[in-house]
Amino acid sequence: MIAVAVTGAKGRMGSTVVDAVTAAPDMELVAELDAGDAISAETLKGARVAVDFSVPSVTESNVHALLDAGVDVVVGTTGWTEESYARVRSHAEESGRSVLIAPNFAIGAVLAMRFAALAAPYFESAEVIEMHHPNKVDAPSGTAAATARGIAAARGEAGLGPMPDATESDPEGTRGGRIDGVPVHAVRLRGLTASEEILLGNPGEQLVIRTDSFDRISFMPGVLLAIRGIAERPGLTIGLDALMDL
Numbered sequence: 698m699i700a701v702a703v704t705g706a707k708g709r710m711g712s713t714v715v716d717a718v719t720a721a722p723d724m725e726l727v728a729e730l731d732a733g734d735a736i737s738a739e740t741l742k743g744a745r746v747a748v749d750f751s752v753p754s755v756t757e758s759n760v761h762a763l764l765d766a767g768v769d770v771v772v773g774t775t776g777w778t779e780e781s782y783a784r785v786r787s788h789a790e791e792s793g794r795s796v797l798i799a800p801n802f803a804i805g806a807v808l809a810m811r812f813a814a815l816a817a818p819y820f821e822s823a824e825v826i827e828m829h830h831p832n833k834v835d836a837p838s839g840t841a842a843a844t845a846r847g848i849a850a851a852r853g854e855a856g857l858g859p860m861p862d863a864t865e866s867d868p869e870g871t872r873g874g875r876i877d878g879v880p881v882h883a884v885r886l887r888g889l890t891a892s893e894e895i896l897l898g899n900p901g902e903q904l905v906i907r908t909d910s911f912d913r914i915s916f917m918p919g920v921l922l923a924i925r926g927i928a929e930r931p932g933l934t935i936g937l938d939a940l941m942d943l
C-alpha cells in the first residue's frame with residue numbers, strides 16, 4: 698500500500714484526489730492538510746507520497762516543507778517558474794527524494810501538448826486559447842504556458858522565424874499575451890471546467906487541436922499514475938508525459 702497525504706485537501710482538486718486515493722486499492726489516504734495546517738512528519742502521519750493541489754502563491758514552499766518532512770511529492774498546482782523549478786530540483790537532489798510537477802494530469806491534455814509540439818514546425822502560425830471556470834486565480838493556465846513553450850521550442854529547433862502578424866495597433870491587448878513569442882488567450886466563463894484549443898495555420902489550411910476536461914475526475918488517472926511511479930524517478934520530473942513513455 699502507498700501511504701498518501703494531500704495538501705490543499707479541501708479544494709476543488711484536492712477533494713477529488715482525496716476521493717480517488719481513497720478508492721484506489723493500492724493506496725491508503727493517511728493525511729488531509731489544507732490552509733493553516735502545518736506540514737511536518739507528524740502531520741503527514743507516515744505518508745510516503747504527498748499530492749499538492751494548493752494555490753500558486755504557496756505551492757513551492759509546500760514542496761520544500763514536504764521534502765524536509767521526508768516524502769516524495771506529486772504537484773498539480775500551477776504558477777511555477779524556471780527559478781522555482783531550479784530551487785526544487787536542487788532540494789530534491791540533495792534530499793534524495795522525488796518531485797513530479799505537471800501542469801495537467803488529464804491524458805487528453807498531455808497528448809494535446811505533445812501533438813501541438815509535433816505539428817508546430819509544419820505551420821506558419823500557432824496560437825493557444827485556454828478556457829476555464831471563473832474561479833481560477835491564475836492566467837494563463839499552466840497548461841497553456843507549457844503548450845506555448847513546447848510550440849516555441851519546436852519552431853526554434855526547426856529554424857522557423859516569427860509568425861506572420863501585420864497588427865500595428867492593439868491598445869486593448871486583444872491579440873493576447875505572448876509566451877516565447879506564441880500568442881496565448883485566456884477565457885474565463887461560468888460553466889467551463891478546463892479546455893484548450895491550439896490553432897495552427899498555413900496558407901489555405903488550419904489544424905485545430907482541442908482538449909476538454911468536463912469534470913475533475915479527468916485528472917485522476919494521471920494523478921494516480923504519478924503517485925505509483927514517482928519513487929522510480931529521483932530528482933525533479935516536469936510533466937506527466939515522462940511517465941507515459943511518450
Ligand SMILES: NC(=O)C1=CN([C@@H]2O[C@H](COP(=O)(O)OP(=O)(O)OC[C@H]3O[C@@H](n4cnc5c(N)ncnc54)[C@H](OP(=O)(O)O)[C@@H]3O)[C@@H](O)[C@H]2O)C=CC1
Pocket residue numbers: 704705706707708709710711730731732733750751752753755759772773774775776799800801802803839916
Ligand atoms: N495539474 C493539473 O492537472 C491541474 C492543476 N490544477 C491547479 O491546481 C491548483 C488548485 O486548483 P483548485 O483545486 O481548483 O483550487 P482551490 O482554490 O479549489 O483549492 C486550493 C486549496 O488549497 C488551499 N490552500 C491555500 N493555502 C494552502 C496552503 N498553504 N497549504 C495547503 N493548502 C492551501 C485552499 O484553501 P483556501 O481556499 O482556504 O485558501 C484550497 O482549499 C491550481 O493551481 C490549478 O491551476 C487544477 C486542475 C488540474
Ligand SMILES: O=C(O)C1=N[C@H](C(=O)O)C[C@H](O)C1
Pocket residue numbers: 775800801829833834837838839840841890891892
Ligand atoms: O485551475 C484549473 O482548473 C486548471 N488548472 C491547470 C492549469 O492551469 O493548466 C490545469 C487545468 O487546465 C485546470
